[in-house]
Amino acid sequence: MRFIAPRWRDIHEMLRALSEKILNRGLRPDIAVGIAMGGLIPAVVLADLLGLEVDAVGAKLYRGVGERGNRPRITQDVSMGIEGRAALLVDDVADSGRTLEAVKEYVLARRPRELVTCTIHYKPWSIVKPDIYIEETDAWIIYPWERREALGDIIERFKAEGVADDEMRREMTSRGIPRWLIENMLQ
Structure with missing residues (x-):
């Protein structure tokens, strides 16, 4: 994605x-x-x-x-x-x-x-x-005012595709998603 x-x-x-x-x-x-x-x-x-x-x-x-x-x-x-x-x-x-x-x-x-x-x-x-x-x-756009909602959906899709957490972290941080939010969502 x-x-x-x-x-x-x-x-x-x-x-x-x-x-x-x-x-x-x-x-x-x-x-x-x-x-x-x-x-x-x-x-x-x-x-x-x-x-x-x-x-x-x-x-x-x-x-x-x-x-x-x-x-x-x-x-x-x-x-x-x-x-x-x-x-x-x-x-x-x-x-x-x-x-x-x-x-x-x-x-x-x-x-x-x-x-x-x-x-x-x-x-x-x-x-x-x-x-x-x-x-x-x-591309799918994740605006700053909807990050939590959109990230939840993206993480679910990544997991369904068998993407490892570390790979998800790399992909999302490379797109400017704050690390603290990624960690919060992966818990």
């Missing part, structure tokens, strides 16, 4: 680059709408960098690492009015694209003046290509 684990400073740099792409396209959004859970932190950082209001919409698709649900569910409504406003719809990654597609339809039904989708990462097989993204990858 191939995976990457960007660090907080990497994420902040990617979000700074994303904010520059947004401004360089002449976009002047009013609000960043993060898709919970993965898009919340990126939405807050973008809102700070661009001077925007921030809101969230909840959606759930994944069950575990590499395991997808069949259909995205909206689990939390936006709390602020977005009708007539220019909105950024923010997620961490467009993987299958189904969550981004479902939430985009949900937000468009609330009649924003403009809606731009943006993600940090984009997977080449996604059914939706974000309007703006930073990096295309085919």
Whole structure:
């Protein structure tokens, strides 16, 4: 299993680059709408960098690492009015694209003046290509805000494949996973 684990400073740099792409396209959004859970932190950082209001919409698709649900569910409504406003719809990654597609339809039904989708990462097989993204990858991504959950799933897969603990440690530390977290998860 191939995976990457960007660090907080990497994420902040990617979000700074994303904010520059947004401004360089002449976009002047009013609000960043993060898709919970993965898009919340990126939405807050973008809102700070661009001077925007921030809101969230909840959606759930994944069950575990590499395991997808069949259909995205909206689990939390936006709390602020977005009708007539220019909105950024923010997620961490467009993987299958189904969550981004479902939430985009949900937000468009609330009649924003403009809606731009943006993600940090984009997977080449996604059914939706974000309007703006930073990096295309085919690797599984372990973001800093989901490491414990994702590592649990990865360790289970490694064990099912018969990978020794020492090999798991080497693989995960080489990807930037903190050693203390690996040890905690292997206990």
